[in-house]
Amino acid sequence: MKNFRFALRIGSHSKGVASIRGYSRTSRFDANVHFKSPAAIRNPLIYQGKDCDNCFIDEIKSGDHMGRQQNHIWTKDELEIALTTLYRHEPKTFADKCLNKLMYGLYHSFNFITGYKDVNPDVSAIEWRLIVLESVAGVPGFLAAGFRHFKSLRTLNRDHGWIATLLEEAENERMHLLICLVMAKKSKLTRFLVLGAQITMTPILMMMYLSNPKFLHRFVGYLEETACHTYVSVIKNIETPGTKLHKAWSLTPAPPIALGYYRLPEDAKWVDVLKCMMADESHHRDVNHTFADMKTDDPNPFLEMHKNDAIIAWRLENKGETAWPKEKN
Ligand SMILES: [Fe+2]
Ligand SMILES: [Fe+2]
Secondary structure, three states: OOOEEOOOOOOOOOOEEEEEOOEEEEEOOOOOOOOOOOOOOOOHHHHHOOOOOOHHHHHHHHHOOOOOOOOOOOOHHHHHHHHHOOOOOOOOOHHHHHHHHHHHHHHHHHHHHHOOOOOOOOHHHHHHHHHHHHHHHHHHHHHHHHHHHHHHHHHOOOOOOHHHHHHHHHHHHHHHHHHHHHHOOOOHHHHHHHHHHHHHHHHHHHHHHHHOHHHHHHHHHHHHHHHHHHHHHHHHHHOOOOOHHHHHHOOOEOOHHHHHHHOOOOOOEHHHHHHHHHHHHHHHHHHHHHHHHOOOOOOOOOHHHHHHHHHHHHHHHHHOOOOOOOOOO
16 A cells, blocks of 8 residues: 555554655554554454465454444544544545545535535524434444445455444444534524435435445545534634634533543533544544445454553443543643
8 A cells, every 4th residue: 555654553542643645644543553464453364365374363353343443532632643634535546536536526605505615604504504414423323334244245355354344334323423412503594404314315325335335435535624613613702702613612511431441530611522523533434444445355454442441431431430541720
């Protein structure tokens, strides 16, 4: 994989550096372990070959499903990095250019039709926008996981660990939706738009995946870029005195469902939850652009991350701590 260096964050809850296609940025991965190196997760196909010198250990690792649905618990430092690092993938191939145009065409059309604006938007406009977008965002991960699940059953072959990450993404998006539903009104128009979006987008996303799985992942990567932009814009408005969002949401406490999901302290605000959701979107963006660059039988480089996320969540739970420890005076 040319110019592609990926890194796994193993055993630490700290930030690192990743480099994707020549684009260097700080993220929660370390950049010094290529996922195809012997030190990282090995391609399951190797297990069937003769060059298998440590299969037993790797078989145990691949069979360990601990924590594969655990969301990442964001530290304040990680949130700051995610909020200030708005990566945008530069399309190089013809297919990527078409998908980029399609996604940003849909995005700008949606903004135009719905009258969306970045500067001082109405609260109700943001409420239903988040609900509609999150209801769509939960579709592609589940679709791709389903296709890979059936393929694994049908062909009697391994999935190479992708299903776990795709399902975690779908669950994460559904949690975003549930969190937004606590904070927003569900009007009849919103319900109608959610239904319309699912009816129209699901077949399109399915056809995209069936044409080539990379197309769907690249498309979702671009979709997540726009989601990051939307969340950053909403957060900036909330933190800007004088705006409608600041008046409505700057002092709003985080809903309990979000406190539990992100392990936030009890005094966390709604805007803190939005920051966690933005960081999730930035992770989905990176995952999907990464998957779009990989062969479909490459081992999933994110598996260790799920386990580490579970360990961190379990430690916090055991110690009765939150993701953001109180600062010492
Ligand atoms: Fe989301
Ligand atoms: Fe997302």
